[in-house]
Every structure is written in structure tokens, then in C-alpha cells.
Amino acid sequence: MDDLLRDRFIAIVGARNAVTDPDALAPRLVETRGLYKGASPLLLKAGSTEEVAAIMALATESKTPIVPQSGNTGHVGGQTPRPQSTDVLLSLERMNRLREVDLAANTMTVDAGMVLARAQEIATEHDRLFPLSLGSQGSCQIGGNLSTNAGGTQVLAYGNMRQLCLGLEVVLPTGEIWNGLRKLKKDNTGYDLRDLFIGAEGTLGVITGAVLKLFPRPRGRKVAFIGLDSSEQALSLFEEAVSICGNALTGFELMVRMGVDFTIRHIPGVRDPLASPYPWSVLMEISTSDSEAAADAMMETVLGDAHAKGLIADAAIASSEAQARAFWHLRESMSEAQKPEGGSIKHDVSVPVSEIPAFMAEAEAAVLAAVPGARICAFGHLGDGNIHYNISQPVGADKAAFINRWREVNAIVHALVLKHGGSISAEHGIGQLKRDELAEIRPAIEIDLMRRIKRAFDPAGIMNPDKVVMSS
Amino acid sequence: MDDLLRDRFIAIVGARNAVTDPDALAPRLVETRGLYKGASPLLLKAGSTEEVAAIMALATESKTPIVPQSGNTGHVGGQTPRPQSTDVLLSLERMNRLREVDLAANTMTVDAGMVLARAQEIATEHDRLFPLSLGSQGSCQIGGNLSTNAGGTQVLAYGNMRQLCLGLEVVLPTGEIWNGLRKLKKDNTGYDLRDLFIGAEGTLGVITGAVLKLFPRPRGRKVAFIGLDSSEQALSLFEEAVSICGNALTGFELMVRMGVDFTIRHIPGVRDPLASPYPWSVLMEISTSDSEAAADAMMETVLGDAHAKGLIADAAIASSEAQARAFWHLRESMSEAQKPEGGSIKHDVSVPVSEIPAFMAEAEAAVLAAVPGARICAFGHLGDGNIHYNISQPVGADKAAFINRWREVNAIVHALVLKHGGSISAEHGIGQLKRDELAEIRPAIEIDLMRRIKRAFDPAGIMNPDKVVMSS
Numbered sequence: 051m052d053d054l055l056r057d058r059f060i061a062i063v064g065a066r067n068a069v070t071d072p073d074a075l076a077p078r079l080v081e082t083r084g085l086y087k088g089a090s091p092l093l094l095k096a097g098s099t100e101e102v103a104a105i106m107a108l109a110t111e112s113k114t115p116i117v118p119q120s121g122n123t124g125h126v127g128g129q130t131p132r133p134q135s136t137d138v139l140l141s142l143e144r145m146n147r148l149r150e151v152d153l154a155a156n157t158m159t160v161d162a163g164m165v166l167a168r169a170q171e172i173a174t175e176h177d178r179l180f181p182l183s184l185g186s187q188g189s190c191q192i193g194g195n196l197s198t199n200a201g202g203t204q205v206l207a208y209g210n211m212r213q214l215c216l217g218l219e220v221v222l223p224t225g226e227i228w229n230g231l232r233k234l235k236k237d238n239t240g241y242d243l244r245d246l247f248i249g250a251e252g253t254l255g256v257i258t259g260a261v262l263k264l265f266p267r268p269r270g271r272k273v274a275f276i277g278l279d280s281s282e283q284a285l286s287l288f289e290e291a292v293s294i295c296g297n298a299l300t301g302f303e304l305m306v307r308m309g310v311d312f313t314i315r316h317i318p319g320v321r322d323p324l325a326s327p328y329p330w331s332v333l334m335e336i337s338t339s340d341s342e343a344a345a346d347a348m349m350e351t352v353l354g355d356a357h358a359k360g361l362i363a364d365a366a367i368a369s370s371e372a373q374a375r376a377f378w379h380l381r382e383s384m385s386e387a388q389k390p391e392g393g394s395i396k397h398d399v400s401v402p403v404s405e406i407p408a409f410m411a412e413a414e415a416a417v418l419a420a421v422p423g424a425r426i427c428a429f430g431h432l433g434d435g436n437i438h439y440n441i442s443q444p445v446g447a448d449k450a451a452f453i454n455r456w457r458e459v460n461a462i463v464h465a466l467v468l469k470h471g472g473s474i475s476a477e478h479g480i481g482q483l484k485r486d487e488l489a490e491i492r493p494a495i496e497i498d499l500m501r502r503i504k505r506a507f508d509p510a511g512i513m514n515p516d517k518v519v520m521s522s
Numbered sequence: 523m524d525d526l527l528r529d530r531f532i533a534i535v536g537a538r539n540a541v542t543d544p545d546a547l548a549p550r551l552v553e554t555r556g557l558y559k560g561a562s563p564l565l566l567k568a569g570s571t572e573e574v575a576a577i578m579a580l581a582t583e584s585k586t587p588i589v590p591q592s593g594n595t596g597h598v599g600g601q602t603p604r605p606q607s608t609d610v611l612l613s614l615e616r617m618n619r620l621r622e623v624d625l626a627a628n629t630m631t632v633d634a635g636m637v638l639a640r641a642q643e644i645a646t647e648h649d650r651l652f653p654l655s656l657g658s659q660g661s662c663q664i665g666g667n668l669s670t671n672a673g674g675t676q677v678l679a680y681g682n683m684r685q686l687c688l689g690l691e692v693v694l695p696t697g698e699i700w701n702g703l704r705k706l707k708k709d710n711t712g713y714d715l716r717d718l719f720i721g722a723e724g725t726l727g728v729i730t731g732a733v734l735k736l737f738p739r740p741r742g743r744k745v746a747f748i749g750l751d752s753s754e755q756a757l758s759l760f761e762e763a764v765s766i767c768g769n770a771l772t773g774f775e776l777m778v779r780m781g782v783d784f785t786i787r788h789i790p791g792v793r794d795p796l797a798s799p800y801p802w803s804v805l806m807e808i809s810t811s812d813s814e815a816a817a818d819a820m821m822e823t824v825l826g827d828a829h830a831k832g833l834i835a836d837a838a839i840a841s842s843e844a845q846a847r848a849f850w851h852l853r854e855s856m857s858e859a860q861k862p863e864g865g866s867i868k869h870d871v872s873v874p875v876s877e878i879p880a881f882m883a884e885a886e887a888a889v890l891a892a893v894p895g896a897r898i899c900a901f902g903h904l905g906d907g908n909i910h911y912n913i914s915q916p917v918g919a920d921k922a923a924f925i926n927r928w929r930e931v932n933a934i935v936h937a938l939v940l941k942h943g944g945s946i947s948a949e950h951g952i953g954q955l956k957r958d959e960l961a962e963i964r965p966a967i968e969i970d971l972m973r974r975i976k977r978a979f980d981p982a983g984i985m986n987p988d989k990v991v992m993s994s
Contacts, residue, residue, distance in 0.1 A: 154761065154876030155907075199710050207769075210708065212717075213685070226967045233874040235906045236682065237945040238671050238721055239960055240952055240990055241972045245717040249710055266765045289626065293738045296811030297679075297769040339768030340820055348812055402705040404626030434707040435627075473709040480712055488711055495698045499979070500713045506974035518712055 051091050051136045055112050059094060059138065062104045067144065069093040078139055081130045082123060083396075086482055088131035090117070093139040099219060099227060099258045105140060106256065107225025115515050116140050118252040120194025121165070123186035125398070126481030128198065128251040128517050137515075140256065142193055149259065151176055156264040157216060157233045162193030162257045169262065178264035181208035185382055193257045199249035201477035203382075206433040207300040207337070208265065210477065212248050219259035220247050223508040233261050246503070251479050252514040254507040268337035270345030273301070273374035274353065277328030277364040281407040284332050287361045288403070288432055291334060291352045298348060301335030302433035303381050304406075308442070309427045312387040313380050320380050323366040332432070333381050335374075384429045388442050391425070393449040395459045397439040399467045400476035406432060409470045416462050417441055421455065436476040439463055464491070480518045489519070523563050523608045527584050531566060531610065534576045539616065541565040550611055553602045554595060555868075558954055560603035562589070565611040571691060571699060571730045577612060578728065579697025587984050588612050590724040592666025593637070595658035597870070598953030600670065600723040600989050609987075612728065614665055621731065623648055628736040629688060629705045634665030634729045641734065650736035653680035657854055665729045671721035673949035675854075678905040679772040679809070680737065682949065684720045691731035692719050695980040705733050718975070723951050724986040726979040740809035742817030745773070745846035746825065749800030749836040753879040756804050759833045760875070760904055763806060763824045770820060773807030774905035775853050776878075780914070781899045784859040785852050792852050795838040804904070805853050807846075856901045860914050863897070865921040867931045869911040871939045872948035878904060881942045888934050889913055893927065908948040911935055936963070952990045961991070 060068040069075055070092055079088045096102045109116045115137045119129040131137035142163030149159040153176060160169060166187040173180035181204040184190060190200075196218070201210045208214065217232035230244055247254055278284050284304050291299050307329050313320050324331075336352070338344040349367060356362045368374035388394045401409045414426050423444030430437040441459060443452040464474045468491060475484055489497050500519045507513070511521045532540040541547055542564055551560045568574045581588045587609045591601040603609035614635035621631040625648060632641060638659040645652035653676040656662060662672075668690070673682045680686065689704035702716055719726055750756050756776050763771050779801050785792050796803075806824070810816040821839060828834045840846035860866045873881045886898050895916030902909040913931060915924040936946045940963060947956055961969050972991045979985070983993045 152874065152876060154757070155874040156764075157874070201708055201710075205708065212714070222967065222971075228967050228971070229965060230968070232945070233943060234872050234945050234948070235875070236673055236677065236872045236903075236908045236948040238673075238682075238949050238951045239945055239947050239956075239964070240721075240968075241726075241975050242684070242714070242717045242721055243968065243971055245714045249712075249714055254713075266768055268768075285626065292628075294812050296738055296740070298811070339770070340766050340823065344816065351812065400706050400708045402624065402627040402629070403707070404624060431708075436708045471705060473704070473706050473711055475711050476706070476708040477710050479710045484711075492711070493701060495694065495700050496702070496712075496715065499694075499700070499715055502978035503713050503975065506978040507971070 051114070055114070056092060058108060059092060059105065062101055062108070063094050063096055067095040067097065078119060078122060079131065081127050083125065086127035086130040087133065088137065089133055089135050090131040090137050090139045093141060095141045095144050097144045099221065102140070102221045102256055102258050103225045103227050106221050106223055109138070109512050110224050110510055113510055113512060114138055115512050117514050118193070118256050120191035121186065121189040123190045124194065124198060124481060125478040126483040128479055128481030129194070130482065132516060142191065142258065145258065148172055152233065155233050157261050158264060159231060159259065159261045160192055161259055162191065162196070164192045166190050166192060166195060173264055177267055179267045180262060180264060182211060182214055185385070192260055196248050196257050196260055197250060197252050198479040201436065203301055203303065203431060205431060206302060207297050212245055214263050215244070215248060215260050216263060217261035218244050218247055218257055220255040220257050222255045223510060223513045231259060231261050249479070251481060251518050253504060253518050254513060266339055268339055270338040270342035271374065272336045272345040272349040273368040273377050274334045274349060275323035275366045275377045276332040276334060276362050277324045277326070278330040278332060278361070279328065279363055281330055281410050283361045284330055284432060285403070285407055287332060287356050290356055290361065294352050294355070295336055295348050298336050298338050299433065300337040301333060302431070303333040303429065304432035305331040305381065305384065305429040306426060308425050309384045309429045310380070312391055312427060313383050316387045316390045317383040320383060323377060324364050326364065328363050333377055381429065384427070385440070388427055388440060392443040392447065393452040394427070395441045395453065395456050397460065397463050398476050398478040399439055399463065399472055399474060400434065400436040401467060401470040401472035403433065403435045405470040405472070406435060406437065409466060409472070413439060413463055413466050416466060417459065420462055421459065423447070482517060485518060485520070523586070527586070528564060530580060531564060531577065534573055534580065535566050535568055539567040539569065550591060550594060551603065553599050555597065558599035558602040559605065560609065561605055561607050562603040562609050562611045565613060567613045567616050569616045571693065574612070574693045574728055574730050575697045575699050578693050578695055581610070581984050582696050582982055585982055585984060586610055587987050589986050590665070590728050592663035593658065593661040595662045596666065596670060596953060597950040598955040600951055600953030601666070602954065604988060614663065614730065617730065620644055624705065627705050629733050630736060631703060631731065631733045632664055633731055634663065634668070636664045638662050638664060638667060645736055649739055651739045652734060652736060654683060654686055657857070664732055668720050668729050668732060669722060669724050670951045673908065675773055675775065675903060677903060678774060679769050684717055686735050687716070687720060687732050688735060689733035690716050690719055690729055692727040692729050694727045695982060695985045703731060703733050721951070723953060723990050725976060725990050726985060738811055740811055742810035742814035743846065744808045744817040744821040745840040745849050746806045746821060747795035747838045747849045748804040748806060748834050749796045749798070750802040750804060750833070751800065751835055753802055753882050755833045756802055756904060757875070757879055759804060759828050762828055762833065766824050766827070767808055767820050770808050770810050771905065772809040773805060774903070775805040775901065776904040777803045777853065777856065777901040778898060780897050781856045781901045782852070784863055784899060785855050788859045788862045789855040792855060795849060796836050798836065800835050805849055853901065856899070857910070857912070860899055860912060864915040864919065865924040866899070867913045867925065867928050869932065869935050870948050870950040871911055871935065871944055871946060872906065872908040873939060873942040873944035875905065875907040877942040877944070878907060878909065881938055881944070885911060885935055885938050888938060889931065892934055893931065895919070954989060957990060957992070
């Protein structure tokens, strides 16, 4: 990048909002797992939608690739610039304002740079719920949540980010601004641009603002930790719970024994909620809008029916909010608890809910055949069919050698995912990590349609290039 | 169209599945309200996805425009061929098979030609609910429901067609088949093609099959008919009900007095559920997944709280399923009941829920100023902000002269819709009726993006041309 061009970019945001020092840039060039390392001469911290528009207009004029980066918490390298590139990083961290809360419409309009935890707080301050909940909520930003169509533990009842957003403001690659900040629950006026930008991982435009849905805060909540003998029982328990609770079933997380053991071993303060170890565990949450008593009654009915049908071995119902948080803490620490156990090869997959038991059994057999001694630490959102199928290295194995088998093990697991009609990326997206694999496994016409959309929105190919889909 | 080409099209489906006789074609060339009349030399009834693919491939080769038509119940002329055209009509009515029910995944996979009422029946036969409910459900088809992103009375709790569909099979304008028949609740693998085809009104491809979501059948249902003094009270009642019921609030319909009066006057068997007439009425439905008692308790709480706050004037709770159906019948007959009162100028608009009282007051004043004596017969889904703002002619006015003012009255009402941040088509779509108006009121960049998508998917411009958006 020549100095003149660089100075023109810097002039848009002001010198103190531009970063060129390699040491200051370094943490922005690696993603959380260290799988990707990129290069960039410049980070721009835009202060307004108009500044983003000016940056994109100059990028179009100068054919400069732009990589939007939010909290840098993504797992697929979508936020990481390319190696040996002159990709310019664009941060919206200064754009973190609340634009409006409309309690009657149950919406809030925010800048895309707002941190997720702040959005949750604002909802709480107004006696509302913004349900998106992720491990990274202290640093991830709304723009990144939208661009990856983020999921998390509350998808079962509230849906993922696509269902939590009513309207968007987007700066296009040309620098034009699309104001689609609508608050409407129903609006059938042409093609669904909003859902095209959501989940596009910053390859079609830069999301700068959003209208988010707010929900009533549940008045009743019950959380149970349940021990089971098989994944088939977990599926039957889920069907029973949905039939009784409907949308009041707000959490249904499945965990294998290995994950529970790792968590008890490595996370301070975590204890097994049950007296004996069971091969499978479920964390079940019921939230009711009308009263605490309604949640109590539902939990009693579900567990009573499940017990009568022989579906569950043991169950602990949280008797306080602190205990409920402790149950969730166990589940949410599961990924962290793997780290002291060495390398972990990860998968973020989904299958139809009904296929989970078969998938789990076949995947375990196939992985153990390929990597004897591997330790399956699978957990996830059974109610959504979404399993984080993580595999810890065998005890005493060489970490680097194990991690080097990432693609090989992925291929084994993903083949079974496809056999069961599933997806190789349930919630983390495609980024760089799964781009080529997606192109291999999906029908050619599907990839071709995506390329046509990419070219229609970004003919110059400057918008987060080589992520999700190659332009040609 | 020359005979050779026509014969090639006919050969794909067989002679008995092709219609060329003008008398037999006639009913397919007009839409329900008689606003549009088109021309077509040929109707093809495809019997399989492969036949649809062959038709589209020949259409691309010969540059023949194709107009997909489902139940012909649309309100915006999206299904009507152009006048003086050689548009070929494509019907999927023979493709009405159930492909699969998966109870564990809570899905059913159907041909796009299946009639909506049949889909509802199949769900019921399997002790499930398929929630989409429309006045035209006896003749409209799933493909049309998807292509218009249909709404109806159950959107409040279950969402519109976009939320009720997990996967699609689509034949592209070139004749290529995209198999996106996935059953996954979470799948973040690239651009959202599904939601692009849904609501595209057949302008990007032909939907031939779909995976639809099934829901548990509610165990409890309570329906109340409520009299109120103002629309502000109706809004407050809605907020109260949402706060108590959450997703158990499955219906919240607002009606003005004129609509209730018309219905009592003209629809056999309909009576006023309340002893005195009130200026505003609400039909409120609560459905609970766990028990009948839970619905009773919620209804009691909502009405008790609302009464204590002075929000409601009177209320009747249906004491039987027959009475609940009678309340719904009153609401659903409202459009029919307008017909004996002469001409009706209709609007299908939405505004943010919080704006409804202001919009209703301003629209009434503006319409009466322009058309003294006009009778406002507004009703609709308050909980979704979606009002069918229908206006019956003044008593004794000339019907044709009144209907001739359609565009003028539309302009008055739509100006207020836009002022309140609303949409000129909440659920019926754009078709021919609102295409030019949409291009006028939306930002140029938005229409431009839609045109780019149209060209990317249908470069030859043969797919339901001139609907939703002009190609150039």
C-alpha cells in the first residue's frame, strides 16, 4: 500500500483512530485458536456510518480489500486478513452506542460495534430480555453476531441471530448506505436483503446498525441436571419435554461423561450435581412468562413422566438461582476444561434432532478406529441438533502430531454428518476454515448461486475476499 | 408462440396435462379481485420436479417467459400472466404428494403443489400442528404460501412461512435443480438462499418441494372476545397479555366497530358476543402446551389485570370449542361481510406495534377528509402490527367511481404508513399491484440490489417477468 493511499484512509478516521504499528496490530492478525495468521498494514476504527461509507468508497476507488473485524472471537478465520496481504482491517468498536429503545415495539436499535454483554444489560435495565447468549459475550460485538448468524444456548426457544433481528443498516462495498432499519414484524416487500447480509460474514457489505428484538423477561425459571444411560433416552426426554413445555423449554444441552469429568477436574468450584457418574448428562431449562409456579409445575410434570417411562436415571433440580448458575457454569466451561488435557480437534456440526443418537454412536466408533485412545468430549444443543463434537488427544500423545490430523479427523466426522443429512457448520460459519470443504460437499449449483450473489454485491471483490466462497 | 415450440412444451407433461383451450384457460388469467387480467397461450401441469426442470430448460433455450401459478388466491397479481403476452402458465397442482413425515425431527416434506388445508390435516393426523392458517387454505398451495412468505392469524406465536420452513427444493430458470431439502434447525453454511427464494413470488425460481416444521398440538386453548373504548387500550391490553403469556399468546386480532356490524348484518349465524356495542373489539387467543388449566389460569390473569387497570369494557370467554370457533368465524368473515356493502379499497399494511393507535387515528381522519362518508372497516393482526385497512364506499355511492379512486386512497394511507415507519405490504407481497409504488418509496440502492439479484438468478429474464421488480 502506498503512503498516499494509506494517508487518505487514515484521514477519514483521524490519526488516533488508525493503527499501523506492527506490535499493536499483531493481536488482530491471529484468531482465537491460532489456526490462522494474517497480515495487514492498517487498522481503521470508524466512528460513524458515514466514516464506514467513506472508507468503502475509497476502497472501491483504489481496489483495496477490506476485512471487517468485530470482537475477533470467531472460530473459522472469517475475521482474519489473508497472509501476505494488504487487506485493511475495519473495526467498529467506537460505534458502540445505543440508538433507541422502543418498549412498546419491544425493540432496541444499536450500533454494530456494541459488545453483546452491553446489549444484554440494556435489555435487563428495561426489564426485557435479549436472549442471545455466548461464551464470548464480554467481547464479541453485535455486528459479528449478525455476520455469523450467531446461535448459542437460547436458540431452542428464541432462534439464532437471524430471528432476533428486525432491521439492518449496511454499508455496501461501493460506500453506498442501505438503511433497512425497520421495526416491522411483517414486511413482504421484495427479496429478503436482511437475511442475505446476516450470516454473510462481512463478504457482501459492512453491517453498521441493527434493530434487535426484545422479549419479556421470564418470571419463572427452573434448571435441572439429569443423568441418563443413553443418548436415545436423551432424545426421548427431549421429545417429552417439548411436548409438555412447547416454547417454555429454553435449554436442552447434552454432555458426554468425558466432558463432565474434565470440567470437574479442571474448573475450580465445579462439582458433579449428581451422586453417581452417568454416561450421559442433560441440562434442561424451563422458563415461563407468567409465574415461578408454572415453571415448577412443568419441571415436575416432565421429570415425573420421564421417570415413569424409565428415561432418566437421576436428576437434580436447582433449588436456588446460584445453583442454577452453577449447573450452567459446568456446561459452559466444557470447552475451557479441555485445554489442560492437550490438543483438541473440534467440530461444530448439526444433524436432524432425530439422528443424534445414531450419529453419536457412529462418530465415536469411526474416530476411535482412526485415533485409538482419542477422548470424545462432545456436548451441545441437542434441541437444535447442534453438537460441538470435540475430540481431545489420547493421554500422553504428542499434541502437535494430534493437531496435524485435524483435516483427516474432520473428514471422518463430516462424512457421517453428511450421511445423516447434517451441516458441517451449525453456528460458527464458514470463514476460511471450511470454505473449500463447503465447495466440495455442496452441489455445484449452490456454490454457483453464492458466487453470483457475491459478484452482484461486490463486483470489485474487495469485501472480505476469499471468505465463505471464492469469487470465481 | 409457434406450434413447434408449443408442442415441445406439451410433450414434457403429456397432452392431457396441457391446457390450450381459451375457455379452460380463462379462470387462470384473472386474479381473485379482478384487478388484473392476463393472457397466456398455454398452461402446463407438471407432474414431477424433473418435468419442471425440463420446462424451465426449454424456456431458457427458447426465451419463453414462465409464470408459476399455485392456487390463484394471491391479492397482488403475482400469479397473473401479463396482458398481450405469451407467458406460459406453470401449475404444480399434480405435485401434491406428501414425501415424508419425520416425527422425531418434527418435520414433514411435501410437494409444493399440496393444498394448505391438506398439509394441516396431515399434521393433525400425526398429532402435530402446522400453524399456517389463511382464509384461502382450502385452495392455496404450499408453493404459493412460500413464494409469498404467507402470514395469517398465527404469525404472532409461530411466525410466517419463512419461520415455518427448514428446507427447499427449487428449479432454477435454467432448469437446474437446487436440492436444499434440509431438516436442520441450525446451518450456517454460506448465504441464505432459502430465505431469498421464500417471498420472491416466483421471480427467482420455481419452488417444487419443502421441508415444513411441525409443532406440538396445544393441550389448552382459550378464546375471548373483548370490547374496548380505544385503540390505545387495545395496545395496552396487548402489552399486558404478551408480558403474562409470552409465546402462549397465539392470537390478538383488532377490529373496528364497522367491521363487527357488517359481519353481524351479512354473515348468517354471526351474533355480537357482547351485550353492548363497543368502538373497538379484540379477539384474544391463548394456547398452552401443558394443560387446559394453564390456559384458563392465564386468561383469568390477563383479563383480571386488564380489568383492574381499566383497559377493557367487557369480555366474553368462549365456554366451548364451538363458541371459540364462532368468535374466530366473526373475525375471519370480515372481508366477506364487506362485499354486500359495495366497493372496498384495501390495504395490507404494517407499522411498528406501538404506532398502531396513532396510525389508525390519522388514517381515519385523512381518508374521511378525502372521501366523506367512507366507512373504515379496518381489522387485523395487532400483535404483528399488521392491519388490513379496508375502506367500504359511502352508502349510496357509485361503486365504480369509488374503486377508481383506489390509487388515490392508497397514496393517502401509504403516506401515513411510511410516516410511521411501516410497510405497504405486510403479508400479501408486491406482485404487479405494488411494484412501481415500491420502486418509488424505497431507497434507490434497495431496488438496485433487488435488480442485481434478479439478474444474477435469471439473466434471461424469463422467470415470472415484471413482478416484484423490473429487471432493468
